[in-house]
Amino acid sequence: MNGFWSVLSREIRLSLRGGGEILTLVLFFVIVGAVVPFAVGPDKALLARIAPGIVWIAAFLAMLLGLEKLFGPDRADGTLALYRLADIPLSAVVAAKVIAHWLTAALPLILASPVLALLLAMDATSFWRTVLSLLLGTPALAGFGAIGAAVTVATRRGGLLAPILIAPLSVPVLIFGVGAIAPTGGPDQAQAAILLLAALSLMVVVLSPFAAALAIDWGED
């Protein structure tokens, strides 16, 4: 457990000192969301209708953007090899990193989502549903992200590959994430989507550290 906290605190410390990385990510999130009205027109009714989708797409892209930082620098400076010699299982290290990734790449986006809600003319109910669905869904994105980053860490051109690999896997997260907000299917469907999203997140967060650790261990071997 000791080692787990060491990794977690190191990761968070590194992101906080990362020279405004978190700020960049949040800005990216807000700007992607704010650019959409220029493309589809400032019609408030239309914007309010597609706002959940925009927020989710912006969060999805922003989280993909931060993936390269997950294992890339650790591999470059030799830390990853030493993780494999550490006294805690590699999967625990990966789990700590997934949690740190969520805290530094997803939580700031959720905190910034009111800005987007305002710009996209969301009403209060759908805003709160958006926050809830982001809270429930982003852990799954972080878990898939860890898998994508882990399988590409040993390659030379991993940067763009990881998003390509995990985007198809993330389809259910987007579907249930937006389904939990959008009123299309009525409240029953939204409720079901929330439950499915939570189940999916739970499963991905529990299983992804093992898959990612396996991929790192065998990719480095």
Add this chain to the structure above:
Amino acid sequence: MTEGQVHSPLCLKTFALGVGRGETMLARDIALSVSAGHGLMLRGPNGAGKSTLLLTLAGLLSPLEGSIVLEGHDEDFGPAFHHCGHRNAIRPRLTAVETLEFWRGINGNPALPVAEALERVGLRRLARLDAAYLSAGQQRRLALARLLVSARPVWLLDEPTSALDAEGQKLLAGLIEDHLAAGGIAVIASHDAIALDNLAVFTLETGA
């Protein structure tokens, strides 16, 4: 864990070991035997497989054939191998103290306290400085301090003298000497001479 506490009689042995990367065998039929308190110097031209052998001993690469045994090592004690490679595993934005505390946390078997380890490698005054401001030699010393904060019986050092000045090399020899005196084992790959008496030498040939 104190300096005097000695590991149980320890012996690192390899049997007909073949090492390499992927399918390419770099060296084969390696039969090493290093017992507690002894060091082994790996020599050989570039590309002979020194680094690969060290990585294989550490368990970071799997052997292509043969086997590695560490006799007398209690599994409950935790991992047996410290590996110190070309890369220092130091992140510029963390201070020396933070770096060491982190390694102490995940490597287990805490030995020297962080402050003492930094004192030992001569970085006490730079302890609170971001690692980015350390010179290459100082970063190397910090990497060596990582070996001190967690006790592990076998040190595998890959070119440990690189970037070290004369004083640093003397320091390194002292660290290895202390480790061996405490009943440890060291396997060192280096092109430089290390001022230690009881080092056996094992030479790897190219294309062996």
Add this chain to the structure above:
Amino acid sequence: MIALGAHAEFIIAAYVGVFAGLAALIGWTVFAARQTKRRLEELGDGQRANSSAQ
């Protein structure tokens, strides 16, 4: 050829497309096989191509 009804062009397009795809797949497989065989012979391993390694 029988008459394919009102949507003949779709049916023909589907068959032509699929069989062009299959032909490309087969062609590619055969080409890759030939190429590797030739390369192996260049490397002086032609006879041992079937029994690799020691």
Add this chain to the structure above:
Amino acid sequence: MTIDTTPKMTWWNRLSHPGQFVALTRPLVLPLALLTGVLFAVGLWYGLFSSPPEKYMGDTVRIMYVHVPTAWLSQFVYATMAVSALGTLVWRHPMADVSMKAAAPLGAAFTAMALFTGSLWGRPTWGTFWEWDGRMTSTLVLLFIYLGIVALWRAFDDQLRAARVVAVFTLVGAVNIPIIKFSVDWWSTLHQPASVFRADGPTMPGEILTPLFVMFFAFTFLFITLQLAAMHTEVRRRRITTLERRAARGDAR
């Protein structure tokens, strides 16, 4: 860290040696190719000439004879890859790596064909080339996964290392595909209630089932043939890499 000395079954041992595998399976390629050719000839004759138009869809039903087999292969090939991935991870079977690598582009090709024929079938039937219905959407996602796997293979220099990493990803994909399918079905029924054509309508008459079955086997045997041929090529390619590396290192062991 010790050598695995447990005795194994001999056929398994023989199959796990790349050279032996090629020697054992090469005689199979030609008969398989001939069988595939015959099946295709029979299937095409039945499909295009012998079978009558269907009652509701008319002649467009003939697209089904190429659509259903490719759609089946798009999933069957992934299953092949997933089983091979297990072979790589659990038994470390060397031919499993090769099988995984050979199957990925084939699977991508068959999935693309399934989408192509599906949209050509959709135009006369639904009046649109692309419909975001559950089946087509999840097939599209499957195509993306295949292409990602092909890209992942190509991104590695060392193919042995690549095999185990790709195997992990393939299995992650295998676990995810049912979830994707479920979520996409849920989503498409939410957005467009039952306007799409259902394949499980009236039971199909025999004259349609015959060409369908023949084509189904023709495509499956084609896949098996191509898979074997591609595996042989891949074994040779690895042999080439080994030889080239040896030549580069200048020793003639």
